[in-house]
Each structure stands twice: as C-alpha cells, then as structure tokens.
Amino acid sequence: MVVASSRRSRITLRVIALGYLALLLAIPVAMVFYRTFEHGFGSAWEAVTTPPAQHAFYLTCLMVVIAVPLNTLFGVGLALALVRGRWRGKTLVSAIVDLPFAVSPVVVGLALILVYGNSGWIGGWFADNGMRIIFSTPGMVLATIFVSLPFVVREVVPVLREIGTDQEEAAHVLGAGPLQTFWRITLPAIRWGVAYGVILTTARSLGEFGAVAVVSGKIEGQTETMTLFVEQRYQAFDLAGAYAAAVVLALLALAVIAGMTLLDRRNET
Amino acid sequence: MSVRADAAALPARPVRGGLACAAGPAVGGALATAYISLIVLIPLAAVVVESTAGGMSAFWSAITGAQAFAAMRFTVVVSLAVVAVNILTGTLIAWVLVRDRFPGKRAINALIDLPFALPTIVAGLVLLALYGPKGPAPFDIGFTRIAVALALAFVTLPFVVRSVQPVLMELDREMEEAAASLGAKPATVFRRIVLPNLVPAIAAGAGLAFARALGEFGSVVLISGNIPFKTEVASVFLFGQIESDNTAGAASVSVVLLVLSFVLLLFVSWISTRGVRRGGG
Numbered sequence: 001m002v003v004a005s006s007r008r009s010r011i012t013l014r015v016i017a018l019g020y021l022a023l024l025l026a027i028p029v030a031m032v033f034y035r036t037f038e039h040g041f042g043s044a045w046e047a048v049t050t051p052p053a054q055h056a057f058y059l060t061c062l063m064v065v066i067a068v069p070l071n072t073l074f075g076v077g078l079a080l081a082l083v084r085g086r087w088r089g090k091t092l093v094s095a096i097v098d099l100p101f102a103v104s105p106v107v108v109g110l111a112l113i114l115v116y117g118n119s120g121w122i123g124g125w126f127a128d129n130g131m132r133i134i135f136s137t138p139g140m141v142l143a144t145i146f147v148s149l150p151f152v153v154r155e156v157v158p159v160l161r162e163i164g165t166d167q168e169e170a171a172h173v174l175g176a177g178p179l180q181t182f183w184r185i186t187l188p189a190i191r192w193g194v195a196y197g198v199i200l201t202t203a204r205s206l207g208e209f210g211a212v213a214v215v216s217g218k219i220e221g222q223t224e225t226m227t228l229f230v231e232q233r234y235q236a237f238d239l240a241g242a243y244a245a246a247v248v249l250a251l252l253a254l255a256v257i258a259g260m261t262l263l264d265r266r267n268e269t
Numbered sequence: 270m271s272v273r274a275d276a277a278a279l280p281a282r283p284v285r286g287g288l289a290c291a292a293g294p295a296v297g298g299a300l301a302t303a304y305i306s307l308i309v310l311i312p313l314a315a316v317v318v319e320s321t322a323g324g325m326s327a328f329w330s331a332i333t334g335a336q337a338f339a340a341m342r343f344t345v346v347v348s349l350a351v352v353a354v355n356i357l358t359g360t361l362i363a364w365v366l367v368r369d370r371f372p373g374k375r376a377i378n379a380l381i382d383l384p385f386a387l388p389t390i391v392a393g394l395v396l397l398a399l400y401g402p403k404g405p406a407p408f409d410i411g412f413t414r415i416a417v418a419l420a421l422a423f424v425t426l427p428f429v430v431r432s433v434q435p436v437l438m439e440l441d442r443e444m445e446e447a448a449a450s451l452g453a454k455p456a457t458v459f460r461r462i463v464l465p466n467l468v469p470a471i472a473a474g475a476g477l478a479f480a481r482a483l484g485e486f487g488s489v490v491l492i493s494g495n496i497p498f499k500t501e502v503a504s505v506f507l508f509g510q511i512e513s514d515n516t517a518g519a520a521s522v523s524v525v526l527l528v529l530s531f532v533l534l535l536f537v538s539w540i541s542t543r544g545v546r547r548g549g550g
Contacts, residue, residue, distance in 0.1 A: 006455055010369060017365040018377065020358050024423055025383055028395040031405075035398055078301035087298035099309060101477075102530035104484025106504040107523040110511055111312030114319050114520070121315055146308050200385075207388030210486035210504065214511055227390045227487070234394060234491060243398070246391045253386035260386075261379045 029250060036243045047244035052221045056229035056245070060206060062137070063225060067144040067205045072198055075152025080186070082153070083160040100149050108146050109214020112139060135217035140225070143211035148204040152197030159193035160186075196263050203256040207249065316527065319520035331521035339498045340506035341525065347414065347502070348482035351421040352475050359429025359478075360471060366430070367437040384426050389487025392423050397492050412494030417502060420488040425478035432474030433467055440466055469540050476537040480530040 036044045047053070081087065082094050100108070116123040116133040126133055133139045167189070171181045187194075209227040216223040220232060226249055233241035320328055331337060366378055384392065396419055398404055401411040410416045440463065448458045486504040493500040495509075503526060510519035 009455065013361060014365050014369050014371060017358070017362045021362065021377065021380065024419075024426065025380060028399040028423075029383070029387075031399040032391075032395045074301060074304050077297045078305075081295075081298040081301055085295060085298055087295045089302055090298060093298070093302055093305060096305065096310060098534060099313070099531075102480045102484070102534045103313070104504045104507070104523075104526055104530075105486050106507045106511070107316065107484065107526060108312075110507065110516065110519055110523055111316045113511070114315035114516065115312045121311070142308060146312075149305070149309065203386045207386075207391070209388060209390040210508075213486075214508065227388045230388075230390050230394060231491065239403075242394060246394050249388050249391050250395075253383065253388070253391075256386040257379050257382050260382060261375075 036247045044244040047241045056224045056226050060226040063144045064205045066141050068201050079153050079156035105210025108211040139215040140212050143215050144205050148201045151200040155193045155197035159190045163189045199259045316520045316523050320524045322517050328521045331518040340501045340503045344503040352479045355429045355478050363430045363433035384424050393488040393491040416492045421482045424488050428478035429474035432470045436470040473537050473540045476533050480533040
C-alpha cells in the first residue's frame with residue numbers, strides 16, 4: 001500500500017518535470033527544426049548560403065577565433081595568479097571577475113560605446129588615427145570578449161585548488177623551472193577544466209546577441225553576425241531564412257552540449 | 270555545472286616556500302588586472318560617470334520617467350514571478366534527475382544545459398515558432414506579458430536545477446530513512462529533512478536566475494513585441510534609448526540595473542560562503 005502510493009507519486013513528479021521540459025524546451029526546439037526542413041533540405045541550404053548569410057557566418061567565426069584564445073590565455077593566467085599568487089588588488093579582481101555574468105548585454109554595449117565610441121573616453125584618439133572601433137568589427141570583438149570573459153577562470157580556479165601544490169613543489173625541488181613546472185605538471189592536471197571553460201566560452205561567443213547588437217550598428221552584410229542575421233531575417237518577414245540560420249546555431253549549441261557531456265564522463269572515470 | 274558560484278568562496282591554500290616563482294603570479298596578476306580593466310572595469314565606470322553627467326536631478330528624472338519606470342517595474346515583477354516558478358520546477362527537476370530512474374535520463378540531464386548553450390535570439394525564435402501567431406499551439410501568446418515570462422523561464426531554467434542537483438546527490442539518505450522508519454510520510458520527510466538542506470542551494474540558484482532575468486534581452490526582443498508600458502522590459506527600453514542617442518538617460522537606467530545585479534551577486538556569494546563553511550565543519 002505505502003510502496004504503491006510512493007511509486008505513484010514518484011511517477012506523477014516525473015511526468016510533471018518531464019512535461020515542463022518538453023513544453024518549454026524540447027517541443028519548441030523541435031518545432032524550429034521541423035519548420036526549417038518541411039520544404040526539404042535544399043531550400044534550407046539555399047537560405048543559409050546566400051552571400052549575407054555566409055558573411056554573417058564568417059563574422060561569427062572571426063569573433064570565436066579572436067575571443068576564445070584571448071580569454072583562455074587570460075583565464076588560465078588569472079586563475080593561476082588568483083590561486084597561487086599574492087598580489088595587490090587580488091581581492092578586488094576576484095570579486096569583479098564574475099561581473100560580466102550579471103550585467104545586461106545591452107549595458108555591456110553601452111559601456112563599450114561610452115569608452116570606445118567616436119566621442120568616448122579613448123575612442124576619439126583611435127578615430128583620429130583612422131581606427132573605427134564601435135559600429136565595426138573591433139567593437140564587436142570587445143563585446144564578445146566582455147561577455148565570455150569569466151568562463152575559463154571559473155572552471156580552472158576550483159581545479160587548481162583541488163590539485164594543491166605538492167607535485168609542483170616536488171618538481172621545483174627536483175630543479176624544474178617555473179615554465180617547465182607549468183607545462184609538465186600544472187597544465188596536464190588542469191586540462192579538463194580548461195577544456196570545459198573553452199567549450200563554454202565558445203558557446204557564449206557564438207551566441208552573443210545583445211551586446212554585439214548595440215555596438216555593431218547592424219549594417220547588413222558588414223557588421224552582422226549569425227545571431228543578428230537571424231533577427232534581421234525575422235524582421236524582414238523571411239521566416240524560412242530566420243529558421244534556417246537558427247537551426248545552424250542550434251546545431252552548434254547541441255555540439256557544445258555533446259562536448260560537455262563527453263568531458264563530464266571523462267571526469268567521472 | 271556552469272553555475273559554480275561557490276568557486277571563489279573556498280579558502281586559499283597558502284603558498285609555501287615562495288614557490289612557482291613569486292614574480293610569476295605577480296606579473297600575471299598585473300597583466301590580468303590590465304586586461305579586465307580595459308574590457309570590463311573602465312567601460313562600466315564610464316556608464317556610472319555618464320549617468321551623472323547632467324547632475325543628480327537629471328539622473329533622478331531619467332529613472333523616474335514614465336516609460337523607464339514602467340519598463341523597470343515590469344522587469345522586476347516578471348523576473349520575480351519567473352524566479353518563483355524556477356524555485357518550484359527547478360527543485361522538482363533536480364529531484365527527478367537525482368532520485369528517479371527512467372530510460373533516457375542521461376539525455377534529459379544533458380538537455381538542461383541547452384538554454385545556456387543556445388543563443389538567446391534562437392531561444393526567442395523557437396518559442397515564437399510554437400506559441401506565436403503562426404504556431405500550431407492552440408493559443409497565441411505573441412506580444413503579451415506571458416510571452417516575456419515564457420522567454421525568461423526558458424533562459425533561466427538551468428540555474429536552480431544545476432545549483433540543487435549536486436547538493437541533493439551528496440545528501441546523506443540515512444536521515445530520511447530514519448524519519449520514514451519512524452512513520453513520517455514522504456511529504457513530511459521532504460519538508461522537514463530534505464528541504465532545509467536544499468534551501469541555500471535553491472536561494473543561490475534563484476539569485477543567479479533573478480540577475481539573469483533582470484538583464485535579459487535577446488530572447489525577449491522578438492517575442493515581446495516591445496510595446497511600451499505593456500511588454501517592454503528594461504533592456505529593450507535601454508536599447509531604444511541608445512539607438513536614439515540618449516546615452517545619459519540610458520546610462521542612468523543601466524546604473525539601476527547594475528546596482529541590482531551587483532547586490533544579487535553579493536547575495537549569492539554570501540550564501541555560498543555560508544554553505545561551504547557549514548559543510549566544511
């Protein structure tokens with residue numbers, strides 16, 4: 001009797017939880033895939049291979065190729081400095097490193113305009129020297145770096161704490177220099193944390209919309225990334241184009257999730 | 270998993286013997302400070318400076334202007350509602366993922382991260398495709414306040430789940446078994462034994478979800494229709510102000526958002542520090 005009722009309530013809870021996930025996540029995402037391919041693969045392929053779509057895809061890749069390596073270098077360096085070092089301003093930096101997660105993307109865009117825009121704090125100097133940052137690619141890169149900045153630091157800091165300093169000390173005692181210790185001891189120990197951080201940074205760089213929208217000026221075929229292209233197609237009543245581009249981004253997101261799941265499994269074993 | 274707010278809270282290990290070359294981390298620290306200043310700190314400072322460019326009275330009139338105030342009030346109310354939903358559904362989903370067993374559980378568990386990986390503009394489009402004017406759903410919620418809530422529920426889904434899940438996994442089940450053997454009903458066991466242990470994790474996840482909802486832009490911009498005084502959220506209002514070159518007014522509203530999310534971030538790190546101290550004995 002008791003077993004039967006607890007079994008029934010367990011199934012009720014399961015149905016509610018899975019139903020919520022289905023209505024909010026799974027069915028809507030499946031719907032976009034269905035809409036994209038309902039007239040065949042060919043028309044979807046055409047929609048994402050037009051020159052503006054190709055350029056948008058190229059720009060998105062450019063954002064990833066610049067932002068991810070920079071944030072990875074910075075992330076590993078800062079994580080090492082935060083966990084292993086003692087320096088002035090450490091408390092302040094560790095408090096603000098998470099800030100990009102809590103700031104609205106539109107505020108990020110505004111902040112960058114106020115500093116790097118033509119009438120901004122230092123944007124005027126760049127403009128005098130013939131460099132345009134806002135409403136151009138450099139500004140979009142800055143916005144992408146801003147929003148994806150904390151991921152690597154966050155993933156690497158706990159791993160560094162966990163592995164401790166015993167092996168590094170041993171290497172030091174045996175005569176290894178700091179660089180050698182880093183390459184041979186520290187980096188292999190934190191590699192999965194770095195990989196996880198890189199995947200999250202990539203996902204965020206691919207998908208940023210608000211911050212990039214503010215600083216890009218949304219010039220079609222020039223400063224339009226994939227996410228901006230999706231919005232522009234939708235506003236132009238080209239639903240097929242919007243859905244097809246959204247599916248490309250959704251497939252990339254699914255690849256990111258597959259990568260995270262693989263890393264998790266590797267961590268468990 | 271992406272919500273490791275507790276990372277910074279762990280006590281630092283002392284560096285023994287000036288290892289790893291004391292100069293290395295110091296130089297790294299200086300470089301990192303410069304990088305984070307140029308990209309994050311100086312621009313955010315510029316927002317604060319710009320907000321007071323016209324004096325305090327201009328700041329005040331910018332944030333109490335009818336449209337700005339309506340947008341901020343709606344944002345806070347709808348975010349609170351979505352967080353309340355998240356507290357219930359997030360805890361429930363975490364419970365089902367940890368305690369229940371059913372085929373396909375691994376795939377469902379991976380699916381939880383989808384809102385973090387999916388670009389926000391795609392999230393909005395996806396909801397619009399099903400529940401919007403041309404969607405197959407029996408109702409059309411496009412350009413309503415419900416639509417805004419739905420979009421926010423989509424993008425904030427993982428926070429509470431991913432915050433509660435690890436705590437639930439490590440929870441000692443002996444107490445629950447003892448309570449059950451003494452005759453407590455499952456609901457009583459949950460309320461008196463399990464829930465008190467989950468409260469800090471739920472609060473941390475809810476705080477992060479709230480901060481995210483307050484600033485959300487991409488998922489809302491298509492589905493809400495951005496009708497002033499009705500479905501316009503703060504970030505969409507800001508976007509319009511920036512496009513019409515009212516940077517001072519936009520900066521004032523931004524400062525309100527910044528202060529709110531900063532307070533939430535402090536709240537979350539305070540909760541996590543407490544949790545670690547308790548857990549560590």
